[in-house]
Amino acid sequence: MRVGNDKSLVQSRQPSGTEKRGSVSSPDYTDFHFNTKTAPAMSDEKYKTAIIEQAKKDQAAGKFQSDSAGFRNLVKSYVSAVSPDRKNIISQGLRAIYKNTRQEPKTFNLLDYMFGSVKYSKEADDVSYAEFYDSNGEMVASFSNGRWISYGTKAEDARESQLWGIYNQAWNSAARANGGTTSSIDVTG
């Protein structure tokens, strides 16, 4: 067993550089950790079948959940169907920040716009911090120190949990059908 830690970044997304407003680069929406609303690729019934098939395939290949590129793609597609429109919330929020010509306090500002609201700190053209909220008032992303973090909404979290449940059951059933688990048992405290 190897257990360690270091200071590398995992989920905070470094700006992709594909789009930039003011001093802020947009997040990379193709990344596994940054979803935005996308039309579902299939019906929920077909998704369920695809998740079960993916689990069987991964079990046979000795992979589990995010070890598998197919699983990650399926998660992104399945969860994005209920994601907020982060792309518009963030781009319109940044547009509102940079369009705001009123005298701003040096601390925290709040702007409401069509897709949601944004709380931010800006000095001159430099946005040091921003929190983006959807129309339900849920925080969907933050930007700080040049890094983006995507926060799951209740709907996204519930859908991802649902996918894990379907997948795990199918994976374990496949393992039993194949005569056992693929790994040694290692109970540690």
Added chain:
Amino acid sequence: MSKNKFLKILFSALLVITMAFTATTSAYAATGTKKVTSSGTMSLALKTGQTGNSSEVTFRVSGLPANAVITKLEVNPGSLKYSGAVLTNYLTVASSNRSSAEKVTWNGKENTTLSTNGFLASKANGTYTISFNATCISGAISHGMILDIGSKSYSNPYITIYWDDSF
């Protein structure tokens, strides 16, 4: 066959079946907990009135059964150091196995146990990061002067993963 002999045979048979079932179950299922410590520090320095996210501490977890999933994930943010009045707003927990981060309610108390609720059934082996969000209310006092900057840090945090490979 006497009644006693019949009962003995029946009892033995039940015992064998029970033992066989237990053995089968244990061959497929295990549970456990894993405490992963870090010597890292989450820290930030902010101007008065500003809000921001701290640096991250990363935990790498491997070696658990390949199909082990989380049944509970707890975070202890570690020991606090600060200068000025810096208000902790929440903790952010992220995982390589989950598509979004989770915002965990926290009043900033050091060495406390914080429970997450969005990791249930996700893969246990992986990489986890934590950071906190805070607002500087007032800067530090130095030589009788109030500075414009406050800072806060939490050292030696750890996570505890409760896992199960039959979930």
